[in-house]
Amino acid sequence: MIHFWKYQGAGNDFIMIDDRDASFDINDHEKVAFLCHRRFGVGGDGLILIRLKEGYDFEMVYFNADGHIGTMCGNGGRCAVRFAHTLGLFDSKTSFWAADGAHEATLDDQLLVHLKMNPPGDIEVNSDHYFMDTGSPHYVRFENDLENFDCVTEGKAIRHNERFAKEGTNVNFAQVTGDQSLTVRTFERGVEDETYACGTGVTACAIAANIEHNMQSPIQIKVLGGDLAVGFNKVGEKKYSDIILTGPATPVFKAEIKI
Ligand SMILES: N[C@@H](CCC[C@H](N)C(=O)O)C(=O)O
Numbered sequence: 001m002i003h004f005w006k007y008q009g010a011g012n013d014f015i016m017i018d019d020r021d022a023s024f025d026i027n028d029h030e031k032v033a034f035l036c037h038r039r040f041g042v043g044g045d046g047l048i049l050i051r052l053k054e055g056y057d058f059e060m061v062y063f064n065a066d067g068h069i070g071t072m073c074g075n076g077g078r079c080a081v082r083f084a085h086t087l088g089l090f091d092s093k094t095s096f097w098a099a100d101g102a103h104e105a106t107l108d109d110q111l112l113v114h115l116k117m118n119p120p121g122d123i124e125v126n127s128d129h130y131f132m133d134t135g136s137p138h139y140v141r142f143e144n145d146l147e148n149f150d151c152v153t154e155g156k157a158i159r160h161n162e163r164f165a166k167e168g169t170n171v172n173f174a175q176v177t178g179d180q181s182l183t184v185r186t187f188e189r190g191v192e193d194e195t196y197a198c199g200t201g202v203t204a205c206a207i208a209a210n211i212e213h214n215m216q217s218p219i220q221i222k223v224l225g226g227d228l229a230v231g232f233n234k235v236g237e238k239k240y241s242d243i244i245l246t247g248p249a250t251p252v253f254k255a256e257i258k259i
Contacts, residue, residue, distance in 0.1 A: 001256050001257070001258055001259075002017065002024075002035070002256060002257050002259055003017070003018070003254070003255075003256045004016060004017050004035075004042065004254070004255065004256070004257065005017075005083060005251055005252075005253070005254045006042065006044070006251075006252040006253050006254070006255070007079035007082065007083060007249060007250060007251055007252060008079070008225070008249075008250055008252055009075035009076070009078045009079045009113075009197065009199070009247055009248060009249045009250070010075060010196065010197035010223055010225040010226035010227070010228055010247050010248060011195070011196025011197050011223070011224060011225015011226060012045050012046075012073075012075035012076070012195050012196055012197040012198060012199070012225065013043070013044050013045055013196075013252070014044050014045065014046050014047065014048050014073075014075075014076050014079050015035055015036065015042050015044045015046075015047040015048070016047075016048050016050065016079060016080070016083045017047070017048070017049050017050070018050050018083075018087060019049035019050060019051050019061070020050065020051060020052050020058075020087075022051055022052075024049055026049070026061060026063075026069065029063075029066075029067035029068055030067060031067070031259065032047050032063045032067040032068075033065065033066055033067030034067075034259070035047055035257070035259075036063075036065040036066075036067070037065075041257075042255075042257060044065060045064075045065055045188065045191050045195050046062055046063055046064050046065055046070065046073060046076055046190070046191075047062075047063045047065075048060055048061065048062050048063070048073075048076050048079065048080050048083075049061040050080060050083060050084055050087065050089075053096070053097045056095050056096050056097045056102065057084060057089045057090045057094045057095060057096050058080070058084045058087075058089050058094075058096050058097075059096065059097040059098070060076065060077060060080040060096055060097070060098045062076050062098065062099060064188075064189070064190025064191060065190060065191045066190050066191070066192065068190065069099070070099065070136070070190050071099045071100060071135060071136040071137070071200075072098050072099050072100040072117075072118070072134070072135025072136050072200055073098075073135075073136070073199065073200065074115065074117060074134075074135065074198070074199015074200045074201075074202070074203060074245050075197055075198065075199040075247070075249075076199070077096075077098060077103060077105070077115050077199065077245075078105070078113035078115050078199065078245070078247055078248075078249040079249040079250075080096070080098075081094060081096070081105045081107060081113045081115065081249065082107065082111070082113055082249035082250075082251070083249075083251075084096065085107055086251070092106060092107055093105070093106045094106075098135070099135070100118050100135040100136075101118060103115060103116055103117070103118070104116045111248070111249075112246055112247065112248060113246070113247065113248075113249045114244050114245075114246045115199070115244065115245045115246075116242070116243065116244055117134060117135060117199075117200070117203050117243040117244070117245050118134070118135055118243075119239070119240050119241055119243060120132040120133050120134050120204070120207065120240070121133060123207065123208075123211070123238045125211065125238075128141060129141040130204070130207075130208040130211070130212075131169070132204050132207065132208075134200040134201075134203040134204045134207070134243075135200045135203075136170055136189075136200040136201075137167070137168075137169045137170060137189075138169065138170050138171075138172055138200060138201050138203075138204035138205075139158055139164070139169050139170070139171045139172065140172045140173075140174060140201075140204050140205050140208040141171075141172070141173055141174070142173075142174050142175070142176070142208075142212060143173045143174070143175050144175065145175070146173055146174075146175040146183050146184075146185050149173060149185065151173060151185040151186075151187055151194045152187060152193065152194050154171070154173070154187075155171040155173075155186070155187020155194065156187060156192075158171045158187075159171055159187060159189060159192075168189035168190070169189055170186060170187065170188050170189050170198060170200070170201055171186065171187040172184055172185070172186045172187075172198065172201045172202075172204060172205050173185050173186075174205040174208065174209065176209065176213055176215070177222070178220075179215070179216075180215060180216060180217075180218065180219050180220060181219065181220045181221070181222070182202075182205055182206070182209055182215075182219060182220075182221045182222070183221070183222045183223075184198075184201065184202050184205045184221055184222070184223050185223070185224065186198035186201040186202075186223070188201075194224075195224075196223060196224040196225030196226075197223040197224065197225045197226065197228065197247075198223075199228070199245050199247070202221045202223065202228050202230055202245070203230050203243060203245055205221065205230075206219040206221065206230035206232065207232065207240060207243075210232070210234060210240075211238060217230070217231045217232045217233070217234075218230065218231035218244075218246075219231075226247070226248065227247070228245065228246065228247040229245075229246040229247065230243065230244070230245055230246075231243070231244040231246070232244070
């Protein structure tokens with residue numbers, strides 16, 4: 001029997017498991033893929049284990065819906081913070097461990113989670129797109145009409161092109177909607193579909209918007225499942241610090257599944 005919670009952050013949804021006793025087999029990809037399946041299982045864009053980690057309040061172990069361990073997940077990170085708070089692992093400020101290293105986060109009075117993201121290393125600026133790693137790899141391209149845009153077809157073609165076919169990449173399409181606002185749609189690696197939101201993706205889009213359009217922090221970002229914001233400090237050419245992803249992290253239900 002597996003006891004779990006379902007959480008969503010701006011519509012990016014996750015199965016959350018309290019695995020402080022480390023009893024979940026992280027190599028059982030089939031089980032994770034089954035649990036994330038929207039027809040045969042619980043359904044989710046990913047699955048997250050909360051584990052203990054020395055020197056931190058907790059560790060977040062993140063799997064994509066395909067059953068394999070993923071890289072950093074920004075929306076999942078916010079949901080993990082809210083879940084860890086419910087488990088009594090911290091009071092209002094936390095530091096936790098994830099695939100890309102340490103993160104800090106706070107939970108405010110309106111239950112919004114402010115999550116510090118690790119700065120991207122090299123940012124590639126190409127003629128029609130950006131590529132950077134904000135904890136997960138992200139391709140970013142600016143578009144003019146995201147409402148009438150085939151994100152799945154375009155995203156899938158880029159994710160499977162010669163450059164990305166092997167390792168994969170997440171693919172984001174961003175539209176400037178104001179002086180400090182964007183709309184973003186994302187095709188996610190590991191889900192292999194468009195998701196309602198991607199936290200590491202909007203982080204990459206905010207940075208790309210600063211480089212391409214001199215857009216200033218904080219940037220408000222509309223995604224299919226809600227509203228997110230990304231703040232940052234520009235500390236040099238294509239160098240950023242204090243990158244904060246802000247958004248909701250909402251428990252949906254708790255249940256158990258016999259497996
Ligand atoms: N939804 C996530 C991104 C998760 C990482 C990704 N699917 C991958 O492994 O590349 C987010 O909110 O950042």
